[in-house]
Amino acid sequence: MISVRIADAAFDPYQALALFQRGHTESGAVASFIGLVRNQNDDKPVATLSLSHYPAMTEKKLLGFAETANNRWQIDRVLVIHRVGDMAPGDPIVLVACASAHRADAFAATEYLMDKLKTEAPFWKAEIAPDGARRWVDAREVDNERATRWDSVDK
Amino acid sequence: MISVRIADAAFDPYQALALFQRGHTESGAVASFIGLVRNQNDDKPVATLSLSHYPAMTEKKLLGFAETANNRWQIDRVLVIHRVGDMAPGDPIVLVACASAHRADAFAATEYLMDKLKTEAPFWKAEIAPDGARRWVDAREVDNERATRWDSVDK
Amino acid sequence: MNEPTIKILYFAWVQEQIGTDEEALTPPADIETIAGLVDWLKTQSDGHRNALSDVSRLRFAIDAEFADPHSPIAGAGEIAIFPPVTGGMR
Amino acid sequence: MNEPTIKILYFAWVQEQIGTDEEALTPPADIETIAGLVDWLKTQSDGHRNALSDVSRLRFAIDAEFADPHSPIAGAGEIAIFPPVTGGMR
Numbered sequence: 199m200i201s202v203r204i205a206d207a208a209f210d211p212y213q214a215l216a217l218f219q220r221g222h223t224e225s226g227a228v229a230s231f232i233g234l235v236r237n238q239n240d241d242k243p244v245a246t247l248s249l250s251h252y253p254a255m256t257e258k259k260l261l262g263f264a265e266t267a268n269n270r271w272q273i274d275r276v277l278v279i280h281r282v283g284d285m286a287p288g289d290p291i292v293l294v295a296c297a298s299a300h301r302a303d304a305f306a307a308t309e310y311l312m313d314k315l316k317t318e319a320p321f322w323k324a325e326i327a328p329d330g331a332r333r334w335v336d337a338r339e340v341d342n343e344r345a346t347r348w349d350s351v352d353k
Numbered sequence: 354m355i356s357v358r359i360a361d362a363a364f365d366p367y368q369a370l371a372l373f374q375r376g377h378t379e380s381g382a383v384a385s386f387i388g389l390v391r392n393q394n395d396d397k398p399v400a401t402l403s404l405s406h407y408p409a410m411t412e413k414k415l416l417g418f419a420e421t422a423n424n425r426w427q428i429d430r431v432l433v434i435h436r437v438g439d440m441a442p443g444d445p446i447v448l449v450a451c452a453s454a455h456r457a458d459a460f461a462a463t464e465y466l467m468d469k470l471k472t473e474a475p476f477w478k479a480e481i482a483p484d485g486a487r488r489w490v491d492a493r494e495v496d497n498e499r500a501t502r503w504d505s506v507d508k
Numbered sequence: 509m510n511e512p513t514i515k516i517l518y519f520a521w522v523q524e525q526i527g528t529d530e531e532a533l534t535p536p537a538d539i540e541t542i543a544g545l546v547d548w549l550k551t552q553s554d555g556h557r558n559a560l561s562d563v564s565r566l567r568f569a570i571d572a573e574f575a576d577p578h579s580p581i582a583g584a585g586e587i588a589i590f591p592p593v594t595g596g597m598r
Numbered sequence: 599m600n601e602p603t604i605k606i607l608y609f610a611w612v613q614e615q616i617g618t619d620e621e622a623l624t625p626p627a628d629i630e631t632i633a634g635l636v637d638w639l640k641t642q643s644d645g646h647r648n649a650l651s652d653v654s655r656l657r658f659a660i661d662a663e664f665a666d667p668h669s670p671i672a673g674a675g676e677i678a679i680f681p682p683v684t685g686g687m688r
Contacts, residue, residue, distance in 0.1 A: 233597030321595025476685025
């Protein structure tokens with residue numbers, strides 16, 4: 199089962215994780231990643247994180263990543279929730295969870311999805327400082343390098 | 354901050370995860386693993402999982418693993434909760450969570466801790482079938498092999 | 509001859525600098541690739557020229573699939589131009 | 599000469615087969631290692647002999663640190679004998 203959601207308002211990742219696993223006693227291993235807005239980035243304070251996206255493309259890409267993960271690893275269920283819009287420090291940005299009978303598969307699929315969300319999903323972050331200054335976040339080369347380790351998976 | 358707990362009664366891993374992160378806006382990346390009792394193992398149905406341990410050694414080992422993880426990777430906080438006693442299918446057995454400014458460190462430390470819990474913490478599982486038959490779970494060679502990838506970390 | 513109209517989408521700072529999130533344009537028939545389209549778009553306004561001046565800082569999608577400067581645009585209904593993506597988490 | 603009393607702990611099926619979780623014993627002074635201790639323990643009862651018959655299936659700890667059959671037991675206050683551990687998750 200694959201579940202992908204773009205959230206345009208705050209979501210509770212802990213509750214989402216509880217619901218994700220409720221009633222599923224066949225897969226005992228649940229790896230997950232929760233990303234939250236940090237109060238600073240590169241030593242600059244952040245008051246608001248504003249996330250825009252390309253709606254027609256986002257959901258399609260996220261579904262594609264989840265399907266690839268589902269085919270590559272032994273996983274029973276995948277959940278991806280990604281926020282868009284304006285967020286404050288501490289607000290959840292992203293939740294990825296993979297349930298499997300085997301922890302190694304659950305971990306690998308979760309890491310794969312996080313790398314893909316970072317490098318191949320059409321999201322853009324702008325940080326707004328406490329003084330109102332707005333700054334578009336730059337992509338980092340290290341993320342692209344990290345994502346290349348999945349090249350054989352994506353083929 | 355390192356927090357390690359042996360739970361002799363049911364715990365809520367989702368709530369524990371929410372509390373773990375509450376108020377911490379400096380570390381935006383939280384990797385976690387939740388293990389739950391499966392309703393079968395090796396195609397045999399499981400009614401109860403009974404987990405015993407060596408109390409004087411368990412907490413000491415868990416703290417040691419968490420400290421090693423904390424030294425090896427850039428992580429801000431580590432949480433380990435491991436159940437002992439009798440559990441039903443679906444009940445949480447273990448929660449490991451690592452918070453970091455960087456997702457790669459959070460993932461690596463969480464996987465390290467899960468491998469160590471599996472191979473070097475004095476826990477023993479017995480499965481009780483619906484007909485009452487009791488069976489001690491055997492250790493698996495694959496887990497020991499998997500754990501050897503951390504040998505350089507443990508040195 | 510009727511050249512087709514293409515919907516062009518802009519995101520993030522490309523959108524801010526051009527001043528619109530979307531426009532419907534009819535590029536000349538001799539434009540065959542994304543790179544050609546970008547060169548033509550730069551003639552549309554100062555905002556376009558500024559936003560699109562450095563193609564190495566831009567990424568593209570044709571009908572919601574990633575494309576590159578050499579990708580042919582024939583048959584495209586929707587072309588998006590944007591900076592490298594920055595979702596997920598560090 | 600007073601040989602020291604050692605607390606011996608058993609876990610999991612070792613505990614079940616021996617029929618106790620803990621006993622305080624005074625091994626002879628010429629026993630120097632875990633392996634020697636196990637051989638001596640096997641003479642204590644049928645349960646001990648059965649549980650401890652295959653040393654390759656056993657693991658050990660001295661004062662709550664993992665040990666192996668060759669580890670010296672001099673000075674040990676507490677020795678634990680148990681099967682390979684099976685915590686965590688598959």
